[in-house]
Amino acid sequence: MAESISGATPLEGYGKRILMIIGTPKSISLGHALGEAYAQGARSQGHVVRVLKLDEMEFDPVLRGGYESAQTLEHDLLVAQREVHWAQHLVFVYPVWWGGLPSLLGGFFDRVFMPGFAFKAHGRHHPSNELLKGRTAELLVTMDTPSRYFRWVFKAPAHRQMVRTILEFCGIKTTRLTEFSPVRTSSEEQRQQWIRQAEALGKR
Numbered sequence: 583m584a585e586s587i588s589g590a591t592p593l594e595g596y597g598k599r600i601l602m603i604i605g606t607p608k609s610i611s612l613g614h615a616l617g618e619a620y621a622q623g624a625r626s627q628g629h630v631v632r633v634l635k636l637d638e639m640e641f642d643p644v645l646r647g648g649y650e651s652a653q654t655l656e657h658d659l660l661v662a663q664r665e666v667h668w669a670q671h672l673v674f675v676y677p678v679w680w681g682g683l684p685s686l687l688g689g690f691f692d693r694v695f696m697p698g699f700a701f702k703a704h705g706r707h708h709p710s711n712e713l714l715k716g717r718t719a720e721l722l723v724t725m726d727t728p729s730r731y732f733r734w735v736f737k738a739p740a741h742r743q744m745v746r747t748i749l750e751f752c753g754i755k756t757t758r759l760t761e762f763s764p765v766r767t768s769s770e771e772q773r774q775q776w777i778r779q780a781e782a783l784g785k786r
Contacts, residue, residue, distance in 0.1 A: 597629035601669035605676030605687030616780040617675040623784025643689020700752040712753025725763035
């Protein structure tokens with residue numbers, strides 16, 4: 583029991599520690615609604631959910647000198663690193679744009695998942711170098727492209743980048759990836775159904 587409550591406060595609760603990262607620069611979006619529904623579902627089961635909304639954070643998303651030169655982390659990024667360490671389960675909610683991640687989310691990874699924090703500096707893909715291992719992740723992804731077309735024609739580049747070359751490289755195991763698409767041609771009824779689906783995912 584002690585391990586399950588480590589890092590949580592009595593006011594928050596004693597369930598699984600979940601960090602949700604809303605990875606869109608838009609202040610209002612379907613992704614925000616999905617994230618809120620998921621969090622509501624998770625909290626109803628006693629889990630502790632903290633949320634980072636990238637559109638509300640203040641940081642430079644550009645890694646100016648690569649990993650060869652130091653770039654001071656802004657306050658919001660230091661907070662983000664603490665929250666990642668606190669979390670047992672990470673939930674990323676974001677759209678696919680141009681077949682990949684929004685630049686703001688990519689910049690967040692560039693600045694937060696640094697050598698020495700997320701992986702060892704020499705960067706060989708080996709279990710001993712995965713500094714965030716022991717955590718799991720879940721992806722809630724919105725797209726305009728139909729799911730089958732994205733997977734079979736485009737070969738799902740955004741999914742492979744997130745699951746394999748970012749999260750897995752740092753030791754984080756993706757347990758579930760849920761697509762909500764196509765968004766652009768969806769009806770209000772369909773969107774409400776997706777929101778209910780996100781709430782149900784949070785309850786699992």
